[in-house]
Amino acid sequence: MQVRLAPGVIKKVSVKIITHLLLIIGSILMLIPFLWMISSSLKNHAELFAVPPTFFPKHVAWENYVYMFSSAPWGLYFFNTVVITVFTILGQIFTCSMGAYAFARLRFRFKNVLFIIYLGTMMIPFQVVMIPQFKIIKAMNLIDTLSSLILPGIFNTFGTFLLRQFFLTIPKELEEAARIDGCSYPRVYWEIIMKNSKPALMTLVIFTFMGVRATLKCPETAK
Amino acid sequence: MLKIACRVLFSPNKSVRTWKHNACSSAIMKRTANILAARESVHPVLIKMGRKRKISLASNENFWAYVFLAPIIIGFLAFTIFPVIMSFYYGLTSYDGITSPKFVGIGNYIELASDENFLKSLWNTVYFTLGTVPVGAFLALIVAVGLNAKIHFVNLYRTAFFIPVVVSTVAVSMVWQWMYNQDYGLINLFLGKLGLYQPPWLASTSWSMPSVIIMSIWKGLGFNAVILLAGIQGISPSLYEAAEIDGASGIQKFWHITVPMIHECMAFVLINGLIGSFQTFDQIYVMTNGGPAQSTQVISWLIYMNAFRYFKQGYASAMAYILFLIIFIASILQLHLSEKKNY
Numbered sequence: 001m002q003v004r005l006a007p008g009v010i011k012k013v014s015v016k017i018i019t020h021l022l023l024i025i026g027s028i029l030m031l032i033p034f035l036w037m038i039s040s041s042l043k044n045h046a047e048l049f050a051v052p053p054t055f056f057p058k059h060v061a062w063e064n065y066v067y068m069f070s071s072a073p074w075g076l077y078f079f080n081t082v083v084i085t086v087f088t089i090l091g092q093i094f095t096c097s098m099g100a101y102a103f104a105r106l107r108f109r110f111k112n113v114l115f116i117i118y119l120g121t122m123m124i125p126f127q128v129v130m131i132p133q134f135k136i137i138k139a140m141n142l143i144d145t146l147s148s149l150i151l152p153g154i155f156n157t158f159g160t161f162l163l164r165q166f167f168l169t170i171p172k173e174l175e176e177a178a179r180i181d182g183c184s185y186p187r188v189y190w191e192i193i194m195k196n197s198k199p200a201l202m203t204l205v206i207f208t209f210m211g212v213r214a215t216l217k218c219p220e221t222a223k
Numbered sequence: 224m225l226k227i228a229c230r231v232l233f234s235p236n237k238s239v240r241t242w243k244h245n246a247c248s249s250a251i252m253k254r255t256a257n258i259l260a261a262r263e264s265v266h267p268v269l270i271k272m273g274r275k276r277k278i279s280l281a282s283n284e285n286f287w288a289y290v291f292l293a294p295i296i297i298g299f300l301a302f303t304i305f306p307v308i309m310s311f312y313y314g315l316t317s318y319d320g321i322t323s324p325k326f327v328g329i330g331n332y333i334e335l336a337s338d339e340n341f342l343k344s345l346w347n348t349v350y351f352t353l354g355t356v357p358v359g360a361f362l363a364l365i366v367a368v369g370l371n372a373k374i375h376f377v378n379l380y381r382t383a384f385f386i387p388v389v390v391s392t393v394a395v396s397m398v399w400q401w402m403y404n405q406d407y408g409l410i411n412l413f414l415g416k417l418g419l420y421q422p423p424w425l426a427s428t429s430w431s432m433p434s435v436i437i438m439s440i441w442k443g444l445g446f447n448a449v450i451l452l453a454g455i456q457g458i459s460p461s462l463y464e465a466a467e468i469d470g471a472s473g474i475q476k477f478w479h480i481t482v483p484m485i486h487e488c489m490a491f492v493l494i495n496g497l498i499g500s501f502q503t504f505d506q507i508y509v510m511t512n513g514g515p516a517q518s519t520q521v522i523s524w525l526i527y528m529n530a531f532r533y534f535k536q537g538y539a540s541a542m543a544y545i546l547f548l549i550i551f552i553a554s555i556l557q558l559h560l561s562e563k564k565n566y
Contacts, residue, residue, distance in 0.1 A: 015473075019372045026366060027383035030441070034386065036409050037398045052415065053407050099295035108288035118295075121303050123554055125502050127526045127543040131313060131320075131536050132306030155298030185287040210389060 041065070084149050085212045091154025092208050093201060100163035101189050105175065122157050153212060159204050166200035167193055310540040318537035320530075331541035341542065343517055344525045347432065348501055351521055354436035355443070356496040362440065363447035363492065368477065370448060371455045385445040392442065396509035399438045400425065428518040431511055435519055438506060443499075447492045454488030455481060494557045501550050522546050
């Protein structure tokens with residue numbers, strides 16, 4: 001008796017193979033610039049400008065890396081980036097979570113109006129606030145300091161919105177129970193909201209980390 | 224003292240004072256009140272005490288709400304609201320950033336309407352947006368469908384597509400600039416081996432913008448694909464099962480189930496892409512610096528140059544407001560359209 005595959009199985013397998021092929025081609029296209037970057041970093045000067053260009057360097061020039069570290073104070077640059085990123089993240093966790101707690105849980109006057117205005121400002125392009133922000137930083141005597149890059153960055157509308165959405169999912173009963181036992185609002189915020197929001201806070205940290213580390217214009221502006 | 228003053232200030236009515244005198248002394252009353260405050264969702268919670276005295280328990284909550292909001296309100300006023308007002312004012316002045324601004328009314332806006340440089344940059348921005356957003360969203364949809372397939376190594380593929388999103392735009396712009404090089408670049412090496420036309424890319428006025436567009440699509444593809452992937456994963460499998468029973472093909476399922484069901488995610492991708500691409504700056508600044516011959520001079524680059532290179536800050540502010548207006552209208556329009564398309 002011959003073993004015959006059902007036509008459905010053949011079709012399924014071929015669809016899988018095609019999907020794999022397309023995804024592999026796509027992934028290679030996505031990664032080529034990085035491979036090219038690595039390959040270029042290991043070429044000597046002559047090979048870098050060779051016509052036609054080579055993908056694999058004939059002579060691996062490790063000395064490029066040695067030269068790189070001696071060519072600029074990279075230690076200082078990394079230190080600056082780390083300081084700006086860490087303080088921006090800490091500041092954002094503090095401001096965003098507090099604001100988000102109020103918007104998610106507390107009842108107060110003008111809540112909806114405030115929230116809509118606050119979210120609406122996400123539409124304002126950075127170019128609009130760029131010049132006045134520079135003036136404000138200048139008026140505060142913070143030009144050419146790391147604080148000038150940290151201070152405007154610790155307020156993040158998107159971060160507040162992100163945390164608010166998460167805080168809304170924390171069961172209200174936890175909070176009510178704590179309130180009945182006489183827990184104050186700041187303690188509810190810290191003990192219940194913050195301690196139950198580690199995944200959301202981590203998300204905020206990652207987003208901020210990615211955004212701050214790669215800023216170009218804001219540092220340029222505040223120079 | 225300050226605390227009480229704040230309470231009075233922020234309380235919805237004056238009854239808080241009565242509460243201070245009467246209810247506070249009774250611990251039992253306070254406890255009951257707390258329970259009620261927690262249970263009731265009406266604001267403000269008012270409990271009748273005796274004949275005419277009322278207490279407001281929510282006033283405490285109101286006070287604390289503003290305490291919690293204080294940091295973001297201060298930051299918001301200082302770094303958003305105040306700057307927005309200031310730059311509107313600058314837009315009506317002639318201002319070099321050093322001497323005090325001279326009021327010129329709508330002079331800047333009149334000048335903008337006939338400024339060829341500005342109109343050119345406006346067109347370039349539209350060109351960039353039309354090139355990036357629809358094509359990028361379409362490619363992202365295809366990628367998202369592929370990344371949703373239940374196959375081996377799918378996480379590996381997802382990572383590969385997401386890596387460009389994580390890397391700094393400045394760094395990858397440098398790499399792409401090198402890859403686009405007419406003589407030493409990787410792209411023309413490939414095209415040459417395949418015997419195809421080798422465009423001059425960043426060196427020519429007609430190819431410079433497409434070059435920046437291709438690079439930007441590459442950079443944003445992973446982000447858009449992940450958003451759409453989340454949308455696809457949220458579709459109930461029963462819809463596909465029902466379609467399968469009715470004998471729908473894979474392509475039919477894609478067009479009649481996947482596409483309509485993710486229209487909200489698609490709207491987000493489009494709006495987000497639109498707002499982002501109207502503000503594109505980094506890759507232009509690094510790769511072409513607006514050139515050659517202003518062919519990649521986009522609006523945000525021109526604003527930056529006017530503000531911090533030519534020191535025409537009043538003029539730059541007026542331009543920024545035009546950009547704001549465009550983004551505002553586009554967002555409203557997009558939101559409106561995506562809501563209408565509700566299935």
